[in-house]
Amino acid sequence: MSTFISPVKIHFGEGCVRKISDECQALGVRRVIVFADPFLVTSGAISKVEHILSEHGIEYSVYDQIVPEPPVAIGDQAVDAVRNSGAELVIAVGGGSALDIAKAAAVLATHEGSIADYLNLTGTKKLQHKGLPKILIPTTSGTGSEVTDIAVFNLESTKDVITHNYLLADVAIVDPEFTYSVPPRVTAATGVDAFTHALEAYTSIQSSTLTDALALEAMDLIAKNLRKAVWQGHDQEARRAMSWGSMLAGMAFFNAGTAGVHALAYPLGGLFHISHGESNALMLPYVYEFILPSCLEKMEKVAFVMRVGRKEASTRDNALAALQAIRDLTQDVGIPSSLQAYGIEEKDIELLAQDGAKQTRLLQRSPKALTLDDIRHVYRRAIQ
Ligand code: NAD
Secondary structure, rough: OOOOOOOOOOOOOHHHHHHHHHHHHHHHHOOEEEEEEEHHHHOOOOOOHHHHHHHOEEEEEOOOOOOOOEEEHHHHHHHHHHHHOOOEEEEEEHHHHHHHHHHHHHHHOOOOOHHHHHHHOOOOOOOOOOOOOOOEOOOOOOOOOHHHOOOEEEEOOOEEEEEEEHHOOOEEOHHHHHHHOOHHHHHHHHHHHHHHHHHHHHHOOOOOOHHHHHHHHHHHHHHHHHHHHHOOOOOOOHHHHHHHHHHHHHHHHHHHHOOOHHHHHHHHHHHHHHHHHHHHHHHHHHHHHHHHHHHHHHHHHHOOOOOOOOOOOOHHHHHHHHHHHHHHHHHHHOOOOHHHOOOOOOOHHHHHHHHHHHHHHHOOOOOOOOOHHHHHHHHHHOOO
């Protein structure tokens, strides 16, 4: 048995940002709050959105108090901003950080309390209603937040999430033109993040034939286009493929879930402030090196999608070739291959492992169970 949820209306393609006006009209809203990544405000890219809104007589205010990997306090300020704005709709334009803050703020604006009250691991309250409608416009090709029901917040030592169908966008507007300005390092980290979403969804114990199809297509697109998007950022075809691939990966992992890579990456963000994309990219080869025997057949298919599989080779050899292709991809786009590059040492392993092991929601989807000792072992490998 499998269940697939994807009720988000999606507009995709260069210039599709102009669909904002139709959607505002369809929702019958006259006053909007626009959550904008600060880069888009300083670079002027947000004026595309402002222009469309003013042209159609829609009142708006811009909120840009967004920080990467947002802590709960930043989320709470955003909730207040929506409550005080009188807006009938939230539009978010930015990377996963802006989208997640906006999703949570749109819902919590009509609830009591703080973001902390609704977090999965430590919260005590349940969401009661949908809150304000949301239009989400991603400007990085990574998180897939535009099609998931998740908002991620940084805690002191790790991350926690609010997940609920109420956090799903009413409309996702995926316009690759917004991603042309993403610098190589962020393109690399977010692109490997999207690949990780697809791969973890593909090997998740909750995968289905539908999520497999989405995940394989996403990995195909990302493996083919990420290097180009990083090193030739002006390549519009590569940017378009990455926007589509990261969205498909988002749809796959929203339904099949992510697993061990995310569980071990979260403490790197919490404790060492390494970005979400880089944390995943760092742990990806090491977690798959460990779990490989439990997903040989699927990894053989990944090898063919990444164009390193050979018909005459054994399943195991093809799976190993996929693992090597993943290592090559992360290195080719400039992601360091050891945690040492971030100053993380042997003495840090215990704290990381204790935090990673707390992510039982993620770990339970791994095709191979990871005990606390296994987690210590994987971190140790990642430091060598
Ligand atoms: P981000 O939103 O934190 O942005 C990273 C950097 O890129 C920032 O400095 C930002 O200013 C800059 N940036 C964004 N768009 C740009 C553009 N078009 N041009 C130039 N610079 C640009 O990065 P992200 O990886 O997209 O999001 C990370 C956050 O998303 C984390 O908090 C992570 O936990 C969360 N996340 C959410 C989901 C989900 O389903 N909701 C999934 C994965 C990760």
